[in-house]
Amino acid sequence: MELLLPRRCAACGDPGTVLCPACREAFRRPPERVFTGVDTHVPAFALGPYDERRRAVIVAMKERNNREVRKYLGAVLKAGVDTLRARGELPERMTLVPAPTRRANARLRGGDPVADCCRATGLPVVGALHHGRVRDSAGLDARSRRRNLAGGVGLSQVPAGPILLVDDVMTTGATIAASAEVLFSARAQVVAALTLAAA
Ligand SMILES: [Zn+2]
Numbered sequence: 001m002e003l004l005l006p007r008r009c010a011a012c013g014d015p016g017t018v019l020c021p022a023c024r025e026a027f028r029r030p031p032e033r034v035f036t037g038v039d040t041h042v043p044a045f046a047l048g049p050y051d052e053r054r055r056a057v058i059v060a061m062k063e064r065n066n067r068e069v070r071k072y073l074g075a076v077l078k079a080g081v082d083t084l085r086a087r088g089e090l091p092e093r094m095t096l097v098p099a100p101t102r103r104a105n106a107r108l109r110g111g112d113p114v115a116d117c118c119r120a121t122g123l124p125v126v127g128a129l130h131h132g133r134v135r136d137s138a139g140l141d142a143r144s145r146r147r148n149l150a151g152g153v154g155l156s157q158v159p160a161g162p163i164l165l166v167d168d169v170m171t172t173g174a175t176i177a178a179s180a181e182v183l184f185s186a187r188a189q190v191v192a193a194l195t196l197a198a199a
Contacts, residue, residue, distance in 0.1 A: 010060035010069045011053060018068040019057065026053035027073075027196075031080045034198045036173035041180040042165070042190050043089065046198035047080050050169055054197045058168050061117065065110035073196060074120020077166065080194055081121065090192055095159045096121065097183070097190075099167035099175050100129040117196075118166050126159040128188075129179055153178045158186045165193040 009020035031045040048054060061069045084090040098115040106112040118125040132154060153175075165179050176193040183190045 010063070010066060011056035019060075019072055023053055023057055024072070026051070026057060027076045030083045031194060034170055034173075034195075036170070038173035038177050040173045040176040040193060041184065042176075042192050044170060044173060044176055044193040044195070045080070045084060045089075046170055046195045047076065048197055050197040050199040058196060061113045061168070062109055064108065066113070067116070070113055070116040071120045073117045074122075077117055077194070077196070078121040078123065081123065081164065084192070084194070090164065091162045094162040094164045094191060095124045095126050096166050097126055097128050097159060097163050097179070099165060099179055100131045100153045102131045114166060114168050126157065128155055128157050128159055129182065130154050130156065153182045155182045155186055158183070158188050162189050162191045165190060167193070167195045169197050169199055170195040171199040 007017055008015050009023055010018060011023040012020060014020045014022075027047055029048050031047050034044045034046045036044070050058075057069065057073070060066055061073055063069075081090060085092060096118040098112060098118050101112045101114065106115075112127070115125065115127050131152060163183060165176055165183075167175060170176060170193075176195075180190045180193070
C-alpha cells in the first residue's frame, strides 16, 4: 500500500517524505538547560521550545505504531546526548530511563513512544518507571515504596550506573522531579534529564 499512496509529512502533512525537511529542521539545535519553578533535583535539558512544529512532530510520534517518526526522534535524542557528553555535562556511559507512562496508553499507541525513541538511540534503556501502583516492588525499601505511592510514580527496578531521564515535553518539571525522587530514594544514580521540548 505504501507504494500506491503518496507519503506525507507526519507533522505538517506536506507530501513527499515521512518527515519533511522543514519539520526536521525544528530539531536542529543543541540541548539547552531548562529552569522551571520546580526543583528537578538534576540538571534538566531540552532540545528546544515546544513550538508548533515540535508539537506536531511529538503528536505524530504518539500515533499508534508511528515507528518512522520514533526512529527519527531516537536519532535526534542520540545527537543531543552526544552533544551533552562532548560538553562534559553527561558521563560517557549511562542508561536511559523513559519518564513514567500509563500502561493502557502505551498499549493504545503500540508501545510507549518515549521508550521507543530511547531504544532507537542504540543506548541502553531500562523502562523502570510507570504511573500508578507498583505491581512488583520487590527489592525496593520501605521508603521507596512510600515514595512510589506519594508521587504516583512507580519503580519496577533499579537500573545500575548513571541514569539519564528522558521525556517528550517538560512543562512544570514535576514529572522529572517525581521520577528523580523515586530513583534517588532507591539509591539509583540519576545524573540529568533530557526532553524533546520545553513548554
Ligand atoms: Zn513537515
